Amino acid sequence: MNDLLKIDNPATAKRGNNRDSLLLKAVLRFNGVVDDREVRIRNLSAGGLMAEAPMRVARGEPVEIHLRSIGWISGHVAWVTDGRIGIAFDHPINPKDARKPVGNGDLEMPDYLKKLNNPAAPGKMRRV
Template identity: 45%
Template sequence: MTSLETRNIPRDSLFLMAQLRLEGQDASYQVKVRNLSAGGMMADGEVRVVRGMMVSVELRNIGWVEGSVAWIQDNRFGIAFREEIDAKKVRAMPQAGNEHSAPRYTRNYPDSAPGKVRKI
């Protein structure tokens, strides 16, 4: 897709943390996902990228997604995904037992009543 074609794709504003890997590097960087659509996302983080650079980003409930840097402005940059994703799936709460599940201390337990604090 060209940049003009992707401007018309509906996108969700959100605040979510994700891991980013640059092509040819083993290190990963933490970035903030500012908005997300089926075709790409806006990230914010202290990582040096250049337009056209291939990257992979780990998105909640989906896993690693490949794409390329489409634009850069200060610490924010756009990533155009190689293949479309289900953006609603990323917004959904993580499922228990999933590799990308919520931290243990935030999960509901069957023996705890709603609205009550569980003693640890």
């Protein structure tokens, strides 16, 4: 029954992509504008996103958005309403990549943490 509701729901049918709810900061860039703007992403899919962006923009305006662990993505403003905007990407992305940790996961533990975590050093504090 839920599948029928999804098909009959025009909003879902129009999107065509599952949205992943999250709260993530990103940088939004408009063509011809020098200053980049920080926005908060509220949901993300392979084909687009919804962001809190209290700014005046026109529907159809080309944009680029920088998502951590993904990089710059080109797209256009799909809709605008009450401090939020929808952006449709020019090319699909893997939205799960936005949740990956930033940086190299193989980094060595910093010295100050090694000292705290050293079981061979009696009487020293250690992390548990």
